[in-house]
Amino acid sequence: MKAxxxxxxxxxxxxxxxxxxxxxxxxxxxxQDLRNALRRWQEQKE
Amino acid sequence: xxxxxxxxxxxxxxxxxxxxxxxxxxxYVGSVSHYLVAGRELGPYVGIATLAATEIGTIxxxxxxxxxxxxxxxxxxxxxxxxxxxxFVGRTGFVIRRFRELELMTVPEYFEKRYSxxxxxxxxxxxxxxxxxxxxxxxxxxxxxxxxxxxxxxxYLILVMTVILxxxxxxxxxxxxxxxxxxxxxxxxxxxxxxxxxxAYAVYHAGWGDIISTVSTTMxxxxxxxxxxPKFGFTFLVWQILxxxxxxxxxxxxxxxxxxxNSPETSRKVxxxxxxxxxxxxxxxxxxxxxxLTLFGTGPLDKGVPxxxxxxxxxxxxxxxxxxxxxxxxxxxKGIVVAGMLAATxxxxxxxxxxxxAVISQDVILPFRRLLNKAPLDSRRQIFVNRIANLFVSxxxxxxxxxxxxxGAVYLYLNITGTIFLAGAFASVxxxxxxxxANLLGGYLAMIAGAAGAIVPFFFLHWNExxxxxxxxxxxxxxxxxxxxxxxxxxxxxxxSYARRRKP
Numbered sequence: 030m031k032a033x034x035x036x037x038x039x040x041x042x043x044x045x046x047x048x049x050x051x052x053x054x055x056x057x058x059x060x061q062d063l064r065n066a067l068r069r070w071q072e073q074k075e
Numbered sequence: 076x077x078x079x080x081x082x083x084x085x086x087x088x089x090x091x092x093x094x095x096x097x098x099x100x101x102x103y104v105g106s107v108s109h110y111l112v113a114g115r116e117l118g119p120y121v122g123i124a125t126l127a128a129t130e131i132g133t134i135x136x137x138x139x140x141x142x143x144x145x146x147x148x149x150x151x152x153x154x155x156x157x158x159x160x161x162x163f164v165g166r167t168g169f170v171i172r173r174f175r176e177l178e179l180m181t182v183p184e185y186f187e188k189r190y191s192x193x194x195x196x197x198x199x200x201x202x203x204x205x206x207x208x209x210x211x212x213x214x215x216x217x218x219x220x221x222x223x224x225x226x227x228x229x230x231y232l233i234l235v236m237t238v239i240l241x242x243x244x245x246x247x248x249x250x251x252x253x254x255x256x257x258x259x260x261x262x263x264x265x266x267x268x269x270x271x272x273x274x275a276y277a278v279y280h281a282g283w284g285d286i287i288s289t290v291s292t293t294m295x296x297x298x299x300x301x302x303x304x305p306k307f308g309f310t311f312l313v314w315q316i317l318x319x320x321x322x323x324x325x326x327x328x329x330x331x332x333x334x335x336x337n338s339p340e341t342s343r344k345v346x347x348x349x350x351x352x353x354x355x356x357x358x359x360x361x362x363x364x365x366x367x368l369t370l371f372g373t374g375p376l377d378k379g380v381p382x383x384x385x386x387x388x389x390x391x392x393x394x395x396x397x398x399x400x401x402x403x404x405x406x407x408x409k410g411i412v413v414a415g416m417l418a419a420t421x422x423x424x425x426x427x428x429x430x431x432x433a434v435i436s437q438d439v440i441l442p443f444r445r446l447l448n449k450a451p452l453d454s455r456r457q458i459f460v461n462r463i464a465n466l467f468v469s470x471x472x473x474x475x476x477x478x479x480x481x482x483g484a485v486y487l488y489l490n491i492t493g494t495i496f497l498a499g500a501f502a503s504v505x506x507x508x509x510x511x512x513a514n515l516l517g518g519y520l521a522m523i524a525g526a527a528g529a530i531v532p533f534f535f536l537h538w539n540e541x542x543x544x545x546x547x548x549x550x551x552x553x554x555x556x557x558x559x560x561x562x563x564x565x566x567x568x569x570x571x572s573y574a575r576r577r578k579p
Contacts, residue, residue, distance in 0.1 A: 030291070030295075030299055030300075033296075033299035034148075034299060037148040037151050037299065040155060040358065041362065043354065044154070044158070044355040044357075044358040044359065045355055045358075045359060047351035047352065047355060048270065048271070048355030048356075048359065049267075051123070051351055051352055052263075052264070052271075052352075055120050055123050055124050055127075055263070055264075056267075058120040059120035059123070059260055060260075061120075062117070062119070062120040063121045063256075063260055065116075065118060066117060066118065066121060066256070067103065067257075069114065070103035070105075070109065070113075070116060070253060073109070073114055074104075074105040074109075
């Protein structure tokens, strides 16, 4: 049971860390991505 | 703690911003391709945001917290499988790369390209039935969460459900995928902040040591080891692996994000990185459920686990997590969390509304018109048909949400309703893409056997979900193989339009 506890605790740490880290990167770089998409949609409509 | 004026102000500001941004998206919609797949212009980061926002909703938090409450850490295995399978699909491009190269707009569209228009029609009908039944319980559960956390009296549940539906419909019907993608970005950031905040609060209040000791004393080894847990076991884990492969490749709302990316390579990147988010998407709310068990699990035993008791009232396990949040979150934080959960709710529901209505219009109504030799519809009329389908799906959601209550854990109900079409679709898609021998008869048998194997034993015979799910995938695979071996292979391999366009 102890081994499972350690395994799930480590998994939880990795999951939480990945979630927070990727959110930060996506929030910053996604904004530029979205601006590019908006520009392309506008061009396609014109 | 009561929901204060500050909390309401935060929620109102979020709702106003979200609806305004969503409505602004309408002016970019020029064709049905914009409406359904955002003109295939999504880069990797906004792709990750929209895929994650689409598949993380209040419903996700609720069913995962319920699982955590009922089964402890053992249920982390499903989150681990979902994330690892997604990372594998992203790294290898399994199914999704070829799907993106084909420039599809819906999953059933593939069935016409590979098999026949009739099989597309059948698949479209099954996808619509399974998808809408799946989404049918979202509104009620989301409404319960929001009324519990914000302290709105429960008699206003229907009103809350209606308001949620109307707000998300407003911009989804008008702006389609363009509006959904723009709002998803804002909603993803907000729901992630809420997720991290709630996780920190839950562990702080319940205490990590107490969480571990509660699971150990209540459930013993079964609270950690999915193989020895009587609800799970080896068969369940194999079914989950099959299910997550099919969800990550053939689930309409996930696949639509892959179709919306600007290249097959981008679709792989989006899938890979979202796989890491999926680990947290499952495990973090499961942890909230375990924290709720630690804080409130003092009631009579139900299937070996004490029911939650909050303010002297005994609740169902699914209500433990929102009741915990109502108790532990302070003013301001509660407003941010409710706004984040509303963001999660709206991003999922808007995408699902669009996904299932797209299938009804593109894969049921339009092919049916062709079978009747009616003239094809232009882009403007296709968008109109999509909007009507959107309204139909919305009306059904209100009805089903009020009428039906799932018999067991919500997660398992969602798995089974998804399996109605996923089992057959996954077998037919994998066979169609990677097995030249696969033919039309095999495709029909896979779809029919997969759907019958889910609907009959679950809704009418009330069999155990694991048996139903595993059996449905087995029947679908057998149907494809037997049908394909009985007749000659159908048609030449597809020439991918993306690859063709890139030829000099």
